[in-house]
Amino acid sequence: MKKILLLLVLSVGSLFAQLKGDMEVPYISYEIKMGHGFDTVQANCLMCHSFGYILNQGPQSKEFWNKKIDKMIDEFKAPITKEDHKIIADYLFKHYGNGKLK
Amino acid sequence: MKRREFLKTSIAASAAVLGSTTLSAGETHQPIDNRKVAKMAFPEKRPMITYSDRPPLLESPRSTFTRGITENDEFFVRWHMPDIPTHIDLDSFKIKINGMVKRELEISVKELKNDFEQVEVTAVVQCGGNSRSAFTPIPGGIQWGSGAMGCAKWKGVRLSDLLERAGLQKGAQWIGFNGAEKAAYYKTPNFVRELELTELDDHVIVAYEMNGEDLPYLNGFPLRLIIPGYYSDSWVKMLNNITVTDKYKSLFFMDKAYRVPDNATESEDPQHLVKKTKPITHMNVKSVIGYPENGMKLYHNSHVVVRGVAFDGGHGIEKVLISADGGKTWEKAELKRHGRYAYTEFRYAYKPTEYGKVTFMAKAVNYLGDEQPFAKDIKWNRGGYKYNGIDEVTVEVI
Numbered sequence: 001m002k003k004i005l006l007l008l009v010l011s012v013g014s015l016f017a018q019l020k021g022d023m024e025v026p027y028i029s030y031e032i033k034m035g036h037g038f039d040t041v042q043a044n045c046l047m048c049h050s051f052g053y054i055l056n057q058g059p060q061s062k063e064f065w066n067k068k069i070d071k072m073i074d075e076f077k078a079p080i081t082k083e084d085h086k087i088i089a090d091y092l093f094k095h096y097g098n099g100k101l102k
Numbered sequence: 103m104k105r106r107e108f109l110k111t112s113i114a115a116s117a118a119v120l121g122s123t124t125l126s127a128g129e130t131h132q133p134i135d136n137r138k139v140a141k142m143a144f145p146e147k148r149p150m151i152t153y154s155d156r157p158p159l160l161e162s163p164r165s166t167f168t169r170g171i172t173e174n175d176e177f178f179v180r181w182h183m184p185d186i187p188t189h190i191d192l193d194s195f196k197i198k199i200n201g202m203v204k205r206e207l208e209i210s211v212k213e214l215k216n217d218f219e220q221v222e223v224t225a226v227v228q229c230g231g232n233s234r235s236a237f238t239p240i241p242g243g244i245q246w247g248s249g250a251m252g253c254a255k256w257k258g259v260r261l262s263d264l265l266e267r268a269g270l271q272k273g274a275q276w277i278g279f280n281g282a283e284k285a286a287y288y289k290t291p292n293f294v295r296e297l298e299l300t301e302l303d304d305h306v307i308v309a310y311e312m313n314g315e316d317l318p319y320l321n322g323f324p325l326r327l328i329i330p331g332y333y334s335d336s337w338v339k340m341l342n343n344i345t346v347t348d349k350y351k352s353l354f355f356m357d358k359a360y361r362v363p364d365n366a367t368e369s370e371d372p373q374h375l376v377k378k379t380k381p382i383t384h385m386n387v388k389s390v391i392g393y394p395e396n397g398m399k400l401y402h403n404s405h406v407v408v409r410g411v412a413f414d415g416g417h418g419i420e421k422v423l424i425s426a427d428g429g430k431t432w433e434k435a436e437l438k439r440h441g442r443y444a445y446t447e448f449r450y451a452y453k454p455t456e457y458g459k460v461t462f463m464a465k466a467v468n469y470l471g472d473e474q475p476f477a478k479d480i481k482w483n484r485g486g487y488k489y490n491g492i493d494e495v496t497v498e499v500i
């Protein structure tokens with residue numbers, strides 16, 4: 001019962017979040033698919049953005065995901081190695097792909 | 103249970119089921135609607151459609167488009183960089199104006215409020231990718247519904263007054279705007295926007311207030327650039343530096359992102375992308391229905407008032423037409439205007455005299471005679487930018 005009450009209080013508190021003092025952006029644990037390459041995705045992608053940013057791009061082609069990773073390296077200067085590039089692209093296409101190579 | 107754990111467990115991921123393989127390449131349709139509002143809220147916000155926590159990406163639900171002014175705690179949020187300062191000390195925060203100026207300035211928010219003429223403008227701010235989920239194939243980027251836009255009363259000082267105080271050197275031509283958000287890696291370019299001096303007019307302001315309150319943190323506290331009529335990629339948040347230059351510097355967000363094909367229809371074929379592109383700047387004419395919403399049930403012979411908002415890049419909305427028969431016939435809605443850059447509210451009284459499904463469409467026309475095309479007639483572009491198809495909502499009369 002205690003637990004339920006606490007939950008209620010907390011959810012009321014979070015419905016109209018007010019800013020007092022420092023800002024704290026909540027952390028969201030997005031449900032992302034597990035599988036080969038997940039660790040590499042976590043290590044390389046989470047540095048700059050949440051999984052939500054990946055999930056909400058919609059299902060995409062292999063070429064799309066490859067180009068996205070290129071962009072992260074070329075434009076945003078993310079230190080992603082060639083090996084990791086491939087692992088990440090394979091993972092993203094397998095779980096968030098549209099089945100098309102191009 | 104700790105707060106953080108609570109947040110982790112209570113949030114249903116907002117990842118939506120997207121896309122359909124039955125649609126062919128280069129098509130557009132109605133943007134995805136009615137995504138779920140999250141169960142939790144970000145600071146100073148009520149729960150919104152939540153795409154990402156870092157950077158924060160929040161969309162307003164359809165119901166916000168029944169009002170001419172979007173409330174601060176329901177106003178959409180879009181950041182680019184993950185590292186947003188979590189604390190701003192108003193006593194020490196200063197906006198710097200430097201580069202090709204006669205006097206370099208450092209102005210505190212207090213000085214901004216006391217030493218300059220205070221002005222106010224009511225203006226719509228809209229993400230260039232608003233309604234992106236209408237495009238097939240799905241362009242890269244967040245698959246926004248139509249809620250990446252809002253309208254507020256912005257109060258601040260004219261940018262031209264600040265530049266006049268600093269004094270421009272001969273040859274000054276470009277102005278770069280930088281906010282306080284930072285990337286994770288030192289080498290990542292900042293989110294800088296540059297404007298040519300000729301693009302500025304007295305409506306461009308540096309604002310500290312939104313709808314009579316301090317800017318919400320996530321909407322750019324303490325200062326934000328306001329460029330009425332322009333898409334929001336130009337409205338730099340947490341603005342802390344203005345640099346005047348004689349030459350244009352190459353910038354990722356202007357040179358590679360936020361661009362559309364440089365041709366008459368600003369469109370291209372997914373298989374044959376055009377080479378020449380241009381930045382998105384002025385908004386095109388658009389309207390969104392706020393009420394009723396898709397799937398609602400209305401009583402037979404009841405009094406229904408269809409409501410929504412319309413806007414463009416600053417020419418002003420001349421009329422909004424409503425159709426209740428799939429676009430065959432149109433009737434004028436009643437308008438309530440709030441200024442050339444603001445939402446124009448529209449209302450249309452309707453009495454459902456037949457049972458079953460009814461689809462309402464809203465089409466805005468501006469004073470130039472530009473009008474919204476049907477969703478299917480919008481042409482595709484790779485960034486999924488500038489979608490302005492006629493909005494439609496289907497309800498059931500019972």
